Amino acid sequence: MNNTTFLDACRRREPEHSPVWFMRQAGRYLPSYKRLKDQRNIIDIVKDPELASDVAVDAVNALGVDAGIIFADIMVPLEGIGVKFKIEENVGPVVSNPIRSLEDVEALGSLDSRQALPYVLDGVRSTVAKLDDSVPLIGFSGAPFTLAAYMIEAGPSRNLEKTKTMIYSRPDVWEALMSKLTDAVKDYLSAQVQCGVSAVQLFDSWVGCLAAEDYERFVSPHTKKIFSSVSGVPRIHFCADSAPLVEKFHETGADALSVDWRVPIADVWRRCSEETAVQGNLDPVVASVGGLAMQTRVEGILEAARGHAGHIFSLGHGVLQNTNPESLRQIVQVVHARTRSRN
Numbered sequence: 001m002n003n004t005t006f007l008d009a010c011r012r013r014e015p016e017h018s019p020v021w022f023m024r025q026a027g028r029y030l031p032s033y034k035r036l037k038d039q040r041n042i043i044d045i046v047k048d049p050e051l052a053s054d055v056a057v058d059a060v061n062a063l064g065v066d067a068g069i070i071f072a073d074i075m076v077p078l079e080g081i082g083v084k085f086k087i088e089e090n091v092g093p094v095v096s097n098p099i100r101s102l103e104d105v106e107a108l109g110s111l112d113s114r115q116a117l118p119y120v121l122d123g124v125r126s127t128v129a130k131l132d133d134s135v136p137l138i139g140f141s142g143a144p145f146t147l148a149a150y151m152i153e154a155g156p157s158r159n160l161e162k163t164k165t166m167i168y169s170r171p172d173v174w175e176a177l178m179s180k181l182t183d184a185v186k187d188y189l190s191a192q193v194q195c196g197v198s199a200v201q202l203f204d205s206w207v208g209c210l211a212a213e214d215y216e217r218f219v220s221p222h223t224k225k226i227f228s229s230v231s232g233v234p235r236i237h238f239c240a241d242s243a244p245l246v247e248k249f250h251e252t253g254a255d256a257l258s259v260d261w262r263v264p265i266a267d268v269w270r271r272c273s274e275e276t277a278v279q280g281n282l283d284p285v286v287a288s289v290g291g292l293a294m295q296t297r298v299e300g301i302l303e304a305a306r307g308h309a310g311h312i313f314s315l316g317h318g319v320l321q322n323t324n325p326e327s328l329r330q331i332v333q334v335v336h337a338r339t340r341s342r343n
């Protein structure tokens with residue numbers, strides 16, 4: 001592989017320059033993806049491995065980033081255990097058979113990714129082949145909490161009230177659901193690793209709504225099981241709104257913590273350990289504003305990360321739809337130039 005900067009940073013080896021990639025780098029802000037989306041639904045694209053791999057590779061080429069990410073959605077594996085959902089534009093996932101009871105959990109199947117999701121795995125192989133000798137490919141999964149939240153809320157939710165109600169009033173149902181999802185995520189990630197991804201990222205996007213003690217009791221044991229089952233590739237743990245929980249995330253065994261803009265990036269090394277890699281953490285709104293405001297904050301993050309091994313430059317959450325791709329290309333250039341000249 002020519003470009004090993006991303007994997008070097010994950011392993012806290014001194015990379016040639018700090019690597020950059022963006023969550024949701026393949027999305028509607030890219031004109032080529034928007035044209036495709038006007039004709040096809042995201043799930044149809046995911047089920048077409050040639051197309052899905054082109055989408056992932058096009059984003060890498062359009063931006064000049066140091067890693068690709070497989071083109072899928074966190075909801076995709078849930079079809080393999082019997083969850084019925086749609087991804088609605090500007091809304092997100094909507095589930096038509098939500099989880100309300102222990103019977104609903106028991107009705108879910110267990111995931112055999114090879115059998116139920118061959119298109120995802122073909123998409124992984126095809127993307128790896130198309131990126132061959134250039135940049136590493138990141139595999140991913142939603143984390144059990146965030147997947148459970150979509151399955152319980154059924155649609156968009158501000159405070160995840162139904163999910164938290166289940167945790168506090170029916171911990172037995174919650175545990176049964178989390179155990180099923182943990183097994184499914186383990187199978188899904190290990191299948192991706194076997195098909196050639198170079199790293200995996202676990203998205204626990206919405207777990208920041210929990211108090212630290214509840215995170216520790218109801219979520220973290222499951223996340224630990226997942227990370228300890230993934231071997232041979234770096235493991236990245238993402239969560240938005242994660243400031244009060246970063247120490248707990250570190251304890252799950254991830255190699256890299258992906259944090260948002262609410263945490264000063266150097267605090268993560270200080271609060272957890274110098275032994276962790278840290279990914280982040282420009283506010284996506286700043287990236288969508290662009291210009292000098294963006295440049296100043298990019299340099300601020302680089303300055304804060306200076307002297308710590310293992311920084312992967314990224315946004316604190318996904319790229320927003322109104323972002324100019326040129327602004328992301330500028331970020332890549334600035335990060336590469338500034339961190340290369342340090343060596």
Ligand code: CP3
Pocket residue numbers: 022023024025026027028037041042059069070071072073074075087088089090091092093140203205317318
């Ligand atoms: O380059 C990439 O990162 C693309 C692969 C990817 C998608 N979704 C494709 C997608 C990844 C890594 C995701 C992760 C994902 N999906 C998360 C975790 C990251 C995060 O943002 O917290 C979550 C919570 C979801 C659920 C989801 N899917 C939402 C909230 C939405 C947005 C709805 C909208 O229309 O704004 C989606 C849809 C989705 N997933 C899009 C893409 C490119 C955009 C809409 C589309 O193409 O139909």
